[in-house]
Amino acid sequence: MKAATLVDAGTMEVRTREQPEPGPSEVLVEVRNVGICGSDVHWYDHGRMGDRTVDEPLVLGHESAGRVVETGRDVVDVAVGDAVAIEPGIPCEQCDYCRSGRYNLCPDVAFMATPGTDGAFREYVAWPADYVHTLPPSVSTREGALCEPVSVGIQAVRRADVEVGDTVLVTGAGPIGLLAMDVARAAGAANIAVVDIIPAKLERAADRGADLAIDNREADVAAAVRDEFGAGVDVAIEATGSPPAIESALEAPRPDGTAVLVGLAPNETVPVDTFELVRRQVDVRGSYRFANTYSTAISLLEAGRIDAAGTIDVELPIDRIGDAFERAKEPDVVKGMITMD
């Protein structure tokens, strides 16, 4: 089979690999669509993330969907021919976090496209049947692949306890911010403000229904939301990982409001006015990956409540994966996708 393999920082080669065979509790998925995530681009550019390095060739890609072509002998809930979204993390199922349903925090999770666990930019993936999710006929594998970033949005909105009628600020109009915005709306948010620094991204957010689009280069975000929404927002969801936007997300909630940090700012220091946070009694929460979100993501996609396909700007076949990664880095591009046919 073909597999796009990161061999060194900046070098991806489409190589021939042996097709995997499913174990007894696994299914073999013929991969159809794989989204390009910012973390794939980071591994591609740097060959490392924090203290983790790519020492062996690694297949990237963790936003994937395809069709089941073979099932292991113990698999009962998934059948050959099913279209499925692949959940990219296989947790240990033994630790306290796994046993209490918070398997996104499992310290021994094998997560696709991180050193030691190949990702999905390849024609076939053998994966535990428990971590593939059947797609209904109305949800394409193109959309199904994006259950992963939709799940990041669902986790953030759950962590934020968004309630009907809430006013929500989302910093960042990349895939995570835009999809979190859709999920927040589906959860009942009445007003949503989106912040970015790229005009095309702000226009995109407005076209998708943001009530207010704020350019962080020109406006004081906290002042802008207070002008528009009174004491501040009920919930801020930070989806940039950029220190100025993180500061804005911490400043924007009303007293007793919530700020949920999704964006990752490795090696960055963010000044935090703890006095202000305490005085306003703001809940600051992290949101890491996701747990028990795929069925919700699929229901939202089936109901047409999430415009996942509308985030895709670049779509190229696996043989042009290098071009796709370069295009995905362009500032106006929200989401790149690799197709297998």
Ligand SMILES: NC(=O)c1ccc[n+]([C@@H]2O[C@H](COP(=O)([O-])OP(=O)(O)OC[C@H]3O[C@@H](n4cnc5c(N)ncnc54)[C@H](O)[C@@H]3O)[C@@H](O)[C@H]2O)c1
């Ligand atoms: N916590 C998690 O589990 C998790 C999962 C996936 C992604 N992430 C992180 O979430 C963040 C968003 O992911 P993404 O894929 O949408 O990233 P992205 O880079 O595609 O989008 C980020 C957006 O933020 C905007 N931005 C950058 N600096 C800004 C600033 N100062 N003010 C306002 N906007 C600014 C960019 O223009 C861009 O549109 C990243 O940090 C990513 O690493 C976290």
Ligand SMILES: C[C@@H](O)[C@H](N)C(=O)O
């Ligand atoms: C959750 C996933 O989308 C994220 N990029 C990660 O690697 O953790």
